Amino acid sequence: MMKLCVFVVLxxxxxAAPVLHSxxxxxxxxxxxxxxxEFVAVGYVNDLQIVHYDSNTQRAELKxxxxxxxxxxxxxxxxGETGRCMGNQQVNKxxxxxxxxxxxxxxxxxxxxxxxxxxxxxxxxEVKGYDQFGYDGDDFISLDLQSLSYVAAKQxxxxxxxxxDNDKADLAQRKHYYTQECPEWLKKYVTYGQSTLKRTVxxxxxxxxxxxxxxxxxxxxxxFPNRIMMFWEKDGEEVHEGVExxxxxxxxxxxxxxSVDLDLSSVPPADWEKYECVFKISGAQVPPxxxxxxxxxxxxxxxxxxGENASDMTTTSIIIAVAVxxxxxxxxxxFVVIYKKKNAKCPPSSETSSEVTEKxxxxxxxxxxxxx
Numbered sequence: 355m356m357k358l359c360v361f362v363v364l365x366x367x368x369x370a371a372p373v374l375h376s377x378x379x380x381x382x383x384x385x386x387x388x389x390x391x392e393f394v395a396v397g398y399v400n401d402l403q404i405v406h407y408d409s410n411t412q413r414a415e416l417k418x419x420x421x422x423x424x425x426x427x428x429x430x431x432x433x434g435e436t437g438r439c440m441g442n443q444q445v446n447k448x449x450x451x452x453x454x455x456x457x458x459x460x461x462x463x464x465x466x467x468x469x470x471x472x473x474x475x476x477x478x479x480e481v482k483g484y485d486q487f488g489y490d491g492d493d494f495i496s497l498d499l500q501s502l503s504y505v506a507a508k509q510x511x512x513x514x515x516x517x518x519d520n521d522k523a524d525l526a527q528r529k530h531y532y533t534q535e536c537p538e539w540l541k542k543y544v545t546y547g548q549s550t551l552k553r554t555v556x557x558x559x560x561x562x563x564x565x566x567x568x569x570x571x572x573x574x575x576x577x578f579p580n581r582i583m584m585f586w587e588k589d590g591e592e593v594h595e596g597v598e599x600x601x602x603x604x605x606x607x608x609x610x611x612x613s614v615d616l617d618l619s620s621v622p623p624a625d626w627e628k629y630e631c632v633f634k635i636s637g638a639q640v641p642p643x644x645x646x647x648x649x650x651x652x653x654x655x656x657x658x659x660x661g662e663n664a665s666d667m668t669t670t671s672i673i674i675a676v677a678v679x680x681x682x683x684x685x686x687x688x689f690v691v692i693y694k695k696k697n698a699k700c701p702p703s704s705e706t707s708s709e710v711t712e713k714x715x716x717x718x719x720x721x722x723x724x725x726x
Contacts, residue, residue, distance in 0.1 A: 374473060374474075374475055374476075374581065375399070375400055375473065375474050375475075375476060375540055375541075375544050375551070376398070376399070376400055376401070376471060376472070376473045376474075376540070377397070377398070377399055377471045377472055377473075377474075377536060377537075377539060377540040377543065378397070378398045378469065378470075378471035379395070379396070379397045379398075379469070379470055379471055380394075380395070380396050380397075380398070380467075380468075380469050381393070381394070381395045381442065381446070381467070381468045381469075382394045382395075382465065382466075382467055383443070383446030383447070383449065383450060383465070383466040383467075384450075384463070384464070384465050384466070385447075385450050385463065385464045386461070386462060386463045386464070387463050387465070391408040391409045391410045392409045392443070392447075393407075393408065393409040393439070393442070393443040393446055394406075394407070394408045394409070395407040395408075395414075395439045395442070398471075399540065399543045399544070399547065399551065400544075400551050400579055400580070401579065401580040401602075401610070402418065402547075402550070402551065402608055403417040403418075404416065404417055404418050404421050404543065404547075405417060405421070405435060407435065407436065407439040409443050412436070412440060413432075413436050414432050414435035414436045414439060415432075416432070418547060418550065418608075420546050420547040420549070420550060421546070421547070423546045424543075424546060446466055449466050450464050450466050453466060453489050453494075453510075456510040456513075457489075457490075457510055464489075464490055465488075465489065465490055465491060466488075466489055467487060467488035467489065467494075468486070468487050468488075469484070469485075469486045469487075469488075470483075470484060470485045470486070470532075471483070471484060471536065472484070472532055472533075472536035472537050472540060474537045474540050474541065476544075481532075481533055481537045483499055483531075483532025483533060483536060484496070484497070484499075484532070485497040485528065485532065487511075489508075492507070492508065493507035493508070494506075494507055494508055494510075494511050494514075495507060495508075495511040495514055495515060495518075497528060499528075499529060499532060499533070502525050502526075502529055503515075503519050503525075504518050504519055550608070551579075553578060554578065554579070554635060554636065554637045554638050555576060555577055555578040555609055556576075556577060556635070556638055556640055557574035557575055557576045557577035557609075557611075557633060557640070558574070558575055558576050559572065559573070559574050559631065559633065559640070559643045560572075560573045560574075560575075560651060561573075561631070561643060561645070561646075561649050561650045561651065562613075562650065562651050562652075562653075563650050563651070563652050563653065564652075564653045565653065567619065569596075569598065569615040569616055569617045569618065570615070570616050570618060570645065570650060571613050571614070571615050571616075572584070572586065572613065572614050572615075572616070572631035572643060573611065573612075573613045574611060574612055574613070574633050575605065575609070575610075575611035576605065576607075576609045576610075576611070577609055577610055577611075577612075577633075577635060578608065578609045578610065579635075579636075580602050580610045581635075581636065582602075582612070582633065582634060582635045583632075583633075583634040583635075584599070584612055584614050584631070584632065584633050584634070585597070585599070585614060585631075585632055586614060586616045586629060586630070586631055586632070587629065587630045587631075587632050587642070588625075588628050588629050588630075589628050592632075593616070593629070596616060596617035596618070596619075596620070596621075597614065597615065597616055597617075598614070598615040598617070599614050599615075600612050600613040600614055600615070614631065616629065616631075616645075623647075626645045626646075626647065627644065627645065627646075628645075629644070629645035630642040630643060630644050630645065631643040631645070
């Protein structure tokens with residue numbers, strides 16, 4: 355995980371617990387992607403990474419201190435995860451070749467993705483599961499748990515849909531996993547990591563601007579959890595025109611950062627004071643940030659704006675730019691979500707490597723008959 359610097363570290367920790375919890379697993383298998391492992395598997399609880407495997411290290415590693423409670427209960431946890439990931443790493447090599455034939459492709463960069471997991475509302479008890487596949491950055495096929503059937507997003511996925519829809523035993527098993535087993539694992543992880551997962555951390559807020567004609571960026575960093583709202587207001591009303599919302603990016607310490615831009619090119623300077631940047635997070639109050647020119651950190655020479663100088667802003671701009679590039683790379687590569695295990699002592703996974711091979715790789719003859 356890339357280290358992201360923060361200007362001001364001011365963390366206010368509260369005891370409010372988030373209502374919606376999530377357990378998500380992602381696998382990404384790739385071919386001919388420079389400087390990126392050909393296989394990566396990661397797991398997240400409430401957007402916080404808990405386990406990681408890649409084809410370079412060829413071993414599963416815990417990413418949170420509190421996950422040691424899992425290995426204390428099951429000393430074979432990491433060994434089992436490593437073996438499963440190594441098997442799927444090999445399976446996915448074959449999967450990519452199969453999908454390349456389906457799409458009538460030869461060489462080049464290709465990405466095979468799988469994402470699965472569940473969400474649990476600890477207030478209402480509502481549970482939601484998901485099982486989604488992607489290829490080369492586009493949706494490929496996904497499971498609709500309501501109808502208990504697959505939805506093919508591409509014509510090339512219909513052969514997979516027909517085969518998977520006809521496997522009633524597997525469909526029933528998947529429904530049980532996503533509605534029963536996965537939520538039970540999620541509840542267990544939340545219990546293990548409650549001191550981390552149920553905390554609320556308020557952000558430090560900054561106003562940034564690259565040049566006099568650039569949008570003003572409201573930047574929040576160091577917050578947790580990642581379920582927040584962030585927007586611009588004018589006279590107490592949310593502004594949509596000229597606003598460019600950003601996405602949350604991870605900080606090295608397990609917190610997050612996000613930005614939202616406001617284009618002021620058509621706003622008279624006298625009206626700037628009517629604007630505020632609003633940040634909302636469950637269980638805490640964050641004062642809105644008024645659009646005060648004296649508080650904007652700039653990128654064009656030293657000016658008297660709250661004692662900040664150009665070097666601070668330059669550093670920050672570089673950090674944000676690098677983070678955005680990293681996010682775009684991950685988005686392009688995608689993340690693949692994940693399998694289901696039947697061993698109650700091992701981390702959740704939806705199926706064995708041999709089952710994945712059978713499902714993604716139809717008979718040789720059938721693969722060449724798929725309409726492109």
